[in-house]
Amino acid sequence: MLRFYESQTIADFYVKYRPTYSKEVANVVVNYLKRKRGIAEETQVVFDQLIDVACGAGQATSLFAPFFQRVDGIDVSPEMLKQAQQQNVFSHVIYKEGAAEKIPASDHSADLVTSAESVHWFDLPKFLQEARRVLKHDGCLAIMGSSFPQVIEPLKLPGGNEYEMGKLATKLFTKYALEGIYDVVAYNHVFNKYKDIFKAIPSNTKEYNDDLTLHFQWTLEEVVGYLKSIDSVHNVLIQKAKEFEELGVEVTEELLKPFDLSERFRSEVKAAWKVEEIPDTEVVIRGEHKMFIILVSNFNE
Ligand SMILES: C[S@@+](CC[C@H](N)C(=O)[O-])C[C@H]1O[C@@H](n2cnc3c(N)ncnc32)[C@H](O)[C@@H]1O
Numbered sequence: 547m548l549r550f551y552e553s554q555t556i557a558d559f560y561v562k563y564r565p566t567y568s569k570e571v572a573n574v575v576v577n578y579l580k581r582k583r584g585i586a587e588e589t590q591v592v593f594d595q596l597i598d599v600a601c602g603a604g605q606a607t608s609l610f611a612p613f614f615q616r617v618d619g620i621d622v623s624p625e626m627l628k629q630a631q632q633q634n635v636f637s638h639v640i641y642k643e644g645a646a647e648k649i650p651a652s653d654h655s656a657d658l659v660t661s662a663e664s665v666h667w668f669d670l671p672k673f674l675q676e677a678r679r680v681l682k683h684d685g686c687l688a689i690m691g692s693s694f695p696q697v698i699e700p701l702k703l704p705g706g707n708e709y710e711m712g713k714l715a716t717k718l719f720t721k722y723a724l725e726g727i728y729d730v731v732a733y734n735h736v737f738n739k740y741k742d743i744f745k746a747i748p749s750n751t752k753e754y755n756d757d758l759t760l761h762f763q764w765t766l767e768e769v770v771g772y773l774k775s776i777d778s779v780h781n782v783l784i785q786k787a788k789e790f791e792e793l794g795v796e797v798t799e800e801l802l803k804p805f806d807l808s809e810r811f812r813s814e815v816k817a818a819w820k821v822e823e824i825p826d827t828e829v830v831i832r833g834e835h836k837m838f839i840i841l842v843s844n845f846n847e
Pocket residue numbers: 564599600601602603604605606620621622623626644645646647661662663664667668669
């Protein structure tokens with residue numbers, strides 16, 4: 547039998563519950579590349595090579611794939627790569643194992659290097675050095691990130707008062723997303739919207755964009771699933787599962803439920819909203835994330 551922490555991978559939750567990026571995100575990045583190449587925004591072009599670093603299950607890779615002839619998605623996690631391969635609908639996209647600090651690509655081969663929701667985990671100087679190595683002389687680097695959902699507001703509650711109840715749910719979401727935090731430095735980069743990462747990039751031709759807000763309308767089931775896909779939340783379960791296994795106790799989902807922060811969020815929100823009797827799939831919620839995008843050109847000069 548597979549051990550719990552090998553059978554329950556974060557990649558499963560990631561594919562199911564992480565939202566895909568909007569077209570606007572692709573436009574900001576691709577228009578930047580066009581601008582730097584002197585190509586008008588309205589001109590349709592297909593660039594040569596994209597390398598998406600820490601591609602995960604391929605959400606950002608798929609967003610950018612139509613703009614390139616060849617695409618490599620690179621990640622250190624075999625589980626994430628397996629999911630990416632299963633979801634892949636493009637014949638020109640290849641997923642392979644590799645680290646941001648040692649990108650498996652030849653020198654000056656890429657028009658664009660992207661990395662979404664990941665750079666806070668990297669050894670930044672090593673990644674930047676590698677990005678510089680693999681980029682063509684007129685290639686660009688795009689680093690993307692997003693905040694945790696900032697508003698979690700129920701659309702309609704039995705007793706009304708959606709605004710106040712939304713504020714409470716947003717607070718609870720952040721509380722539980724952070725409770726299992728094990729790498730404060732990495733999360734601090736997300737909280738300051740990658741502004742310190744932007745500062746640390748040694749280039750005079752860089753831009754920072756935090757104009758885009760992604761709006762969503764999810765069910766409570768999807769918000770809980772999103773929480774499960776956050777590694778600080780997942781990490782608590784894995785840690786607990788290991789502790790039980792070391793004691794020789796058989797680990798089941800039922801056994802771990804009291805330690806599951808996403809389940810605590812679910813029950814507290816349902817009680818506060820007085821929707822215990824309504825299935826999670828019927829509780830509708832709206833919310834938003836802020837995107838932050840760092841764009842760098844002339845990295846090789
Ligand atoms: C939050 S996921 C983001 C996935 C994807 N880019 C997206 O936007 O959906 C973070 C990913 O970074 C990968 N990762 C973390 N550190 C890495 C490193 N040093 N090199 C390559 N991948 C890494 C993890 O395996 C995980 O798939």
